[in-house]
Amino acid sequence: AQSVTQLDSQVPVFEEAPVELRCNYSSSVSVYLFWYVQYPNQGLQLLLKYLSGSTLVESINGFEAEFNKSQTSFHLRKPSVHISDTAEYFCAVSEGQGAQKLVFGQGTRLTINP
Amino acid sequence: GAGVSQSPSNKVTEKGKDVELRCDPISGHTALYWYRQSLGQGLEFLIYFQGNSAPDKSGLPSDRFSAERTGGSVSTLTIQRTQQEDSAVYLCASSLEVSPYNEQFFGPGTRLTVL
Numbered sequence: 001a002q003s004v005t006q007l008d009s010q011v012p013v014f015e016e017a018p019v020e021l022r023c024n025y026s027s028s029v030s031v032y033l034f035w036y037v038q039y040p041n042q043g044l045q046l047l048l049k050y051l052s053g054s055t056l057v058e059s060i061n062g063f064e065a066e067f068n069k070s071q072t073s074f075h076l077r078k079p080s081v082h083i084s085d086t087a088e089y090f091c092a093v094s095e096g097q098g099a100q101k102l103v104f105g106q107g108t109r110l111t112i113n114p
Numbered sequence: 115g116a117g118v119s120q121s122p123s124n125k126v127t128e129k130g131k132d133v134e135l136r137c138d139p140i141s142g143h144t145a146l147y148w149y150r151q152s153l154g155q156g157l158e159f160l161i162y163f164q165g166n167s168a169p170d171k172s173g174l175p176s177d178r179f180s181a182e183r184t185g186g187s188v189s190t191l192t193i194q195r196t197q198q199e200d201s202a203v204y205l206c207a208s209s210l211e212v213s214p215y216n217e218q219f220f221g222p223g224t225r226l227t228v229l
């Protein structure tokens with residue numbers, strides 16, 4: 001079975017600083033990778049995903065993640081964060097014959113300080 | 115509706131009681147998923163439906179948990195004889211079809227507290 005490891009449970013950064021949230025997954029023949037975000041008092045939302053093709057994927061609000069097969073990683077980065085990025089971020093991998101099941105990491109709480 | 119809705123938003127129950135949690139998926143979505151989010155276990159997959167069928171129930175934590183879906187729409191997750199370890203936020207999601215190419219849209223969750 002797949003597993004996902006998010007190495008940092010909490011990441012505090014200053015506004016306008018860069019950030020990297022780390023995610024590693026267990027190896028598989030084929031893999032689909034996702035980052036979900038949960039803003040305070042809101043539900044989970046898809047931030048970005050890697051299914052195939054270009055290993056670098058981007059979100060509409062400036063986040064990007066790179067699929068690295070050799071390192072089995074899918075780290076999330078943003079060059080300059082805003083207060084509004086304060087949230088919990090979950091890395092997930094799709095598993096199952098029809099890839100129907102999302103296996104989530106433990107989450108990383110990103111706190112932006114002014 | 116505009117999104118996935120779940121009811122109730124909060125449920126407090128006594129140990130040993132049965133509870134029913136409801137999920138209304140996005141209209142037209144054939145796939146429906148249940149997850150739970152707890153402090154100790156993080157986000158865990160429980161079960162999914164393709165239409166009214168649940169091909170894989172192995173994610174349900176125990177035989178006290180059951181789920182059904184009727185008319186390819188509303189789903190209910192039932193927990194019998196609740197235990198304190200069942201306390202968690204139960205999340206429902208839906209997607210057009212069962213495929214990683216179809217985004218899973220999550221509801222706001224039902225927070226279950228077992229006293």
